Amino acid sequence: MVTESQIILIDAGNTSIKYVGLDAVKTSLHTANSAKSCVQALRQYPRIACIYLANVGDQSIEDQFRTFCNEIGITFRLIETQKEQFSLLNAYSDVSKMGVDRWLAMLAAHEMTTQPFAVIDIGTAITCDFVKDGQHLGGWIAPGYGIMRDALVKNTARVSANSEIPTQFQPGTDTEECVAMGCQAAVRGVYLSAVDYLSSNQTDFSVIIGGGGKNMLAFAQFDGSILVANLVVHGLARYARNDFPALVSE
Numbered sequence: 738m739v740t741e742s743q744i745i746l747i748d749a750g751n752t753s754i755k756y757v758g759l760d761a762v763k764t765s766l767h768t769a770n771s772a773k774s775c776v777q778a779l780r781q782y783p784r785i786a787c788i789y790l791a792n793v794g795d796q797s798i799e800d801q802f803r804t805f806c807n808e809i810g811i812t813f814r815l816i817e818t819q820k821e822q823f824s825l826l827n828a829y830s831d832v833s834k835m836g837v838d839r840w841l842a843m844l845a846a847h848e849m850t851t852q853p854f855a856v857i858d859i860g861t862a863i864t865c866d867f868v869k870d871g872q873h874l875g876g877w878i879a880p881g882y883g884i885m886r887d888a889l890v891k892n893t894a895r896v897s898a899n900s901e902i903p904t905q906f907q908p909g910t911d912t913e914e915c916v917a918m919g920c921q922a923a924v925r926g927v928y929l930s931a932v933d934y935l936s937s938n939q940t941d942f943s944v945i946i947g948g949g950g951k952n953m954l955a956f957a958q959f960d961g962s963i964l965v966a967n968l969v970v971h972g973l974a975r976y977a978r979n980d981f982p983a984l985v986s987e
Contacts (some may be wrong), residue, residue: 739981743786745779746973749798750838750860755967766967772801777807780954787981789973791837814937816841816976819853820924823975825846828873839864841972843873846945848975849963853945855931858968858982859950863924865931885920902953920985 741760748755754769769775779785792799799815804816806813818832818840825847829835839860843866846856853869859881873927877926887896909915935942946954947968965971
């Protein structure tokens, strides 16, 4: 019988690859800087039955994991964006144009609340999608903190920045700090705009926040806000548990 620890969930993002056993989704994720190093780490696992992959990177990432699974004779499942799954209907007419990370973030959030919600994933890009009564209403895509900062430096003659992400929010007192605070203000603006949109249409709603930069929205303390460690992995877990309804925990 397949156990949760034998199922590996892999989130191949724009800057790193995160992986975890289904049994540890709520506790800890491992990070690799390439598909090759992730595969090397997985070779040390004693028993793997199935790998679930969400990939927003290039084709070579999928190819490496597929080859690994074929080599050791286990099931490989590539998860892609769908029109409908788990009672959630995608608003896109061409779902192939939606990154699977957004789709999985919505599926994860859809399991966490019965209210209308926005799900915000803060990574290389910032995505925000709205769902009500199982219907995806659409969303936003904006540049992430690092992209905004780098664009300012690249496209202006006398603006400089550092690599530090601010832990406080206040007016800057030098150019580097002003850039950092301005980019942070833009990230917060996505959240505040989402709250404004939701509150204009209903009284009760939730905002689910995830991604590597989620702590920039740690100020979001109203009752309907939920910070989640990794939305994409939680979305993958829904597929795994649906495929293996008789899973055994260890």
